[in-house]
Amino acid sequence: MPEDFRARAVLWPKGHLYEDFSVGQVMNHHWGRTIAESDTLLFTTLTLSFNPLYSNREFARAHGHRDIVVNPLLVFNTVLGLSVEDCSEIGGPFVGVGKLTYHEPVYPGDTLISRSTTIACRVSESNPVNGIVTWHTEGFNQDDVRVIDYERSNLVRRRNPGGKAV
Amino acid sequence: MKLSSLTGRDNYFEDFKAGQVFRHARGKTVEPLENVLITNLVMNTAQGHFNEHAMQASPFKQRISYGGVNFSIIMGLASQDTGENAIAELGLDNIRLLTPVVHGDTLYAYSEVLEVKDSDRADAGEVIFRHYGVNQRDQQVFQGDRRVLLKRRSHWGGK
Numbered sequence: 001m002p003e004d005f006r007a008r009a010v011l012w013p014k015g016h017l018y019e020d021f022s023v024g025q026v027m028n029h030h031w032g033r034t035i036a037e038s039d040t041l042l043f044t045t046l047t048l049s050f051n052p053l054y055s056n057r058e059f060a061r062a063h064g065h066r067d068i069v070v071n072p073l074l075v076f077n078t079v080l081g082l083s084v085e086d087c088s089e090i091g092g093p094f095v096g097v098g099k100l101t102y103h104e105p106v107y108p109g110d111t112l113i114s115r116s117t118t119i120a121c122r123v124s125e126s127n128p129v130n131g132i133v134t135w136h137t138e139g140f141n142q143d144d145v146r147v148i149d150y151e152r153s154n155l156v157r158r159r160n161p162g163g164k165a166v
Numbered sequence: 167m168k169l170s171s172l173t174g175r176d177n178y179f180e181d182f183k184a185g186q187v188f189r190h191a192r193g194k195t196v197e198p199l200e201n202v203l204i205t206n207l208v209m210n211t212a213q214g215h216f217n218e219h220a221m222q223a224s225p226f227k228q229r230i231s232y233g234g235v236n237f238s239i240i241m242g243l244a245s246q247d248t249g250e251n252a253i254a255e256l257g258l259d260n261i262r263l264l265t266p267v268v269h270g271d272t273l274y275a276y277s278e279v280l281e282v283k284d285s286d287r288a289d290a291g292e293v294i295f296r297h298y299g300v301n302q303r304d305q306q307v308f309q310g311d312r313r314v315l316l317k318r319r320s321h322w323g324g325k
Contacts, residue, residue, distance in 0.1 A: 014211065033208070033209060042203075042207070043204060043207065043238075046200050047200070047235075047238045047239050047242035048192070048194060048239070048242035048245065048246075049238070049241070049242040049245045049249075050242075050245050050246040050249075050250055051173075051245060051249050051251075052172050052173065052250075053252070056172070058167055059167070059172060062167065062169055063169075063253065072255040073234075073238045073242075074208070076258075077204065077234040077235070077238065078208045078209070080208070080210070080234055081205075081210035081234075082208075082209055084209075084210045084211050084212050085211045089213075093263075094233045096260070096261050096262050096263070097261035097310075098258075099257075099259055100257050100259065100261075101256070101257040102254070102255055102256060102257060105254070150258070
């Protein structure tokens with residue numbers, strides 16, 4: 001092995017480009033994430049999210065919850081975060097999120113997993129180097145109960161911008 | 167513990183009417199503390215949010231704050247006034263990120279009441295807010311609608 005490791009190295013790529021997506025494909029995203037109490041307290045305090053349901057266990061219990069409630073925006077950001085490598089890591093900017101529903105509260109110790117279904121793919125008219133892909137993403141807890149779902153669209157770079165638009 | 171003494175008295179369901187617009191009192195400067203920490207905490211793998219060296223070669227010349235962090239801060243800045251007396255957050259819609267945010271930018275929040283309506287609970291009603299976020303140059307960076315179930319003072323104000 002005379003050559004330097006850098007000269008021998010092959011990039012181990014991450015992420016997907018426009019041509020990798022097709023309507024109807026389902027992606028079960030990697031890893032999952034158990035939400036620790038410290039996660040939601042840190043998120044809640046750093047984002048100045050001031051409802052005692054997220055910071056005061058006795059207050060949450062007095063409202064019928066078994067523990068402090070995990071901040072819903074942390075639930076959203078975690079379910080989205082787990083979907084990034086499959087959907088948008090190397091693609092391009094975020095376009096928007098819509099039709100988001102919080103179905104069930106999440107509590108510290110719950111484990112979230114994320115799944116996305118591709119629901120639309122089109123080439124951008126204003127910038128044909130990119131496509132716009134829309135996914136329906138769902139987050140589930142450890143009991144397979146759906147806790148959140150939403151639609152997200154992103155610009156996604158095309159591998160072959162001169163190729164036929166699909 | 168007297169529950170109603172822990173939250174505001176002027177932000178129950180009965181206080182909101184369609185058409186009201188509020189400018190929230192506090193702003194927050196986005197630092198790596200928020201962007202990098204939360205991006206990594208939620209396992210968002212897009213390195214444009216956490217690799218300063220790679221982003222120096224981009225048109226932005228620096229890391230871009232993750233949009234989910236930006237709008238969580240903007241909704242946070244609006245939360246005391248529009249969600250402190252929430253029983254539950256119901257959903258979001260029409261979320262748009264309009265201007266990139268970088269470390270050092272300061273975010274401010276505005277909220278407009280789009281709709282107030284009864285819910286299926288006697289003790290709470292539903293409000294739809296449109297939240298707006300602007301940066302220190304008064305450029306709009308965010309817009310999004312939020313549905314929330316707010317306590318009625320008539321049921322909760324004395325608890």
